[in-house]
Amino acid sequence: MSPHDLLWVAPGAIRLNGPWPEWADAAWQRSAPVVVRREAVAGGVIPVGLRGAARSQRVKGYVAADAVTRRMAPESLAEGSATVDGNLPALAALALLAPAFNATGMAWGPTGGVGYFLACGLPVLRADSDLDVVVRAPQPLTACQAAVLDGIQAAPGAACRIDIQVDTGHGAFAFAEWRRGGRVLLKTNTGPQLCADPWADTV
Structure with a gap:
């Protein structure tokens, strides 16, 4: 995976450090890919960003590599x-x-x-x-x-x-x-x- 790659992941696979944002509801998650970002992490884990429709709707998270169902560079x-x-x-x-x-x-x-x-x-x-x-x-x-x-x-x-x-x-x-x-x-x-x-x- 490379930074800026877009990933679709299995339901419930995204892990956040903080509370889950209200805008990232189930419907949004079904359609929205996450974006690979730059961070040194342990093997098998991918640092990602979850984004919403507004500029202010951005959160950092992580997904397991084996939870990725589709990738688009x-x-x-x-x-x-x-x-x-x-x-x-x-x-x-x-x-x-x-x-x-x-x-x-x-x-x-x-x-x-x-x-x-x-x-x-x-x-x-x-x-x-x-x-x-x-x-x-x-x-x-x-x-x-x-x-x-x-x-x-x-x-x-x-x-x-x-x-x-x-x-x-x-x-x-x-x-x-x-x-x-x-x-x-x-x-x-x-x-x-x-x-x-x-x-x-x-x-």
Whole structure:
């Protein structure tokens, strides 16, 4: 499992550290996948996030790996993104920018509200939603790939904010922050780390 993967799990499989939220009723749980998040945990356990329709409805939890009944990675949601039909700015931006993401030659996929909506159809998107995308880059970006991502980040035809996260395999960072130069905040399973080279073996 990788961060941002969407998982459907067996009933009652989600374990929370705190009280169960009222919005996560049985009907919501039947339709709503959980999102894999970053945290170092014991083997056989997956750290996940449970989300509701509102931004404030987010809780952290855990599921056993053997309770997962279905998995959907962001990369699978990228297929057909250029033909996504929707009247919300984030969906329109995805359809507009999908060919450019494909042109990088890297695996990529929508995450956040857009990815969640495409995976399950639940009403989590709003007119002011961002387009969040993860790009898989186990090797440092080439000058050409970085230039394409620059163009995507500043796409004049996109009517919403574009947030590109670059996943190196052992952490992820914001492309816009890396492009500004200097150290970047790399999100890892053991917490955020400031590093000069996010692809370094030791950070």
